Amino acid sequence: QWIYLDDKFVRKEEAVVSVFDHGLLYGDGVFEGIRAYDGNIFKLDEHLDRLYQSAQSIMLQIPYTKEEMQQIIVGTIRHNELNSAYIRVVISRGPGNLGLDPANCTNPSVIVIAEELALFPKELYQRGLRMGSVATRRNRPDVLSPQVKSLNYLNNVLVKLEANQAGVDEALMLNDQGYVTEGSADNIFIVKNGKIITPPVYLGALEGITRNAIIEIAREFDYDMQEEPFTRHDVYTADEVFLTGTAVEVIAVVDVDGRTISDGKPGKVTNHLLAEFRRVVQTDGVK
Numbered sequence: 001q002w003i004y005l006d007d008k009f010v011r012k013e014e015a016v017v018s019v020f021d022h023g024l025l026y027g028d029g030v031f032e033g034i035r036a037y038d039g040n041i042f043k044l045d046e047h048l049d050r051l052y053q054s055a056q057s058i059m060l061q062i063p064y065t066k067e068e069m070q071q072i073i074v075g076t077i078r079h080n081e082l083n084s085a086y087i088r089v090v091i092s093r094g095p096g097n098l099g100l101d102p103a104n105c106t107n108p109s110v111i112v113i114a115e116e117l118a119l120f121p122k123e124l125y126q127r128g129l130r131m132g133s134v135a136t137r138r139n140r141p142d143v144l145s146p147q148v149k150s151l152n153y154l155n156n157v158l159v160k161l162e163a164n165q166a167g168v169d170e171a172l173m174l175n176d177q178g179y180v181t182e183g184s185a186d187n188i189f190i191v192k193n194g195k196i197i198t199p200p201v202y203l204g205a206l207e208g209i210t211r212n213a214i215i216e217i218a219r220e221f222d223y224d225m226q227e228e229p230f231t232r233h234d235v236y237t238a239d240e241v242f243l244t245g246t247a248v249e250v251i252a253v254v255d256v257d258g259r260t261i262s263d264g265k266p267g268k269v270t271n272h273l274l275a276e277f278r279r280v281v282q283t284d285g286v287k
């Protein structure tokens with residue numbers, strides 16, 4: 001496996017960064033998770049836009065233009081002779097000293113890892129996930145915007161730990177007012193009386209690229225698709241609940257905090273949107 005690291009491809013074993021890298025010392029950096037389907041990189045422009053916006057927000061200068069970055073990502077997939085791949089792009093503040101001042105970091109580290117996709121088991125899509133709400137709250141948008149996909153993902157790590165402790169598959173993260181925001185690394189949707197609802201991102205959810213693709217598909221098929229705040233009660237009493245994300249695509253949630261959702265099986269709307277999403281990813285992408 002070849003890793004793109006600071007201007008060149010190096011073997012996995014040699015792909016190492018300094019212990020003084022502020023990505024390690026302070027979680028100071030940004031990242032993206034991208035997916036290629038049979039040679040098509042899905043929504044690459046959107047992922048690049050989000051990466052550069054995350055970097056802009058934390059005053060991190062990515063040492064390449066978007067076009068160059070696109071070439072690097074495509075190049076990494078080719079170099080590894082991959083067709084379907086999961087791609088992780090990491091830009092950290094780079095090596096500095098032990099002080100936290102980013103001014104001492106003059107060379108951001110640029111890392112692109114492309115690997116064979118580890119598909120989620122089919123059974124999981126047929127069975128659906130169990131989800132549990134956690135005590136850890138989504139960070140407030142006025143403190144650190146959830147739109148910044150920063151390397152400081154401790155918040156999300158903590159909710160995952162809580163989910164593991166509770167013996168559920170995924171965490172339901174609320175904001176400080178108790179409104180539903182998202183999962184640990186995926187957006188949430190509910191379906192009620194034929195209406196599909198996802199929380200507006202201002203409540204504290206990442207504006208997921210899969211989320212936006214699903215909103216678009218839902219509107220294309222004339223579903224009543226809305227972005228509205230909702231609470232756990234609305235989730236418990238929904239007809240269907242599902243999550244979206246680059247890795248998971250669209251997956252049903254069949255149990256939330258011990259409440260069985262409808263008949264406890266993935267619903268019709270969820271299955272329809274998953275099928276349409278999988279059709280779209282085959283044709284829509286950067287070669």
Ligand code: PLP
Nearest residue numbers: 185186187206208209210245246
């Ligand atoms: N929410 C969070 C916190 C995430 O980290 C991710 C994953 O990137 C998502 C949602 C889903 O976003 P996307 O569909 O762009 O992968």
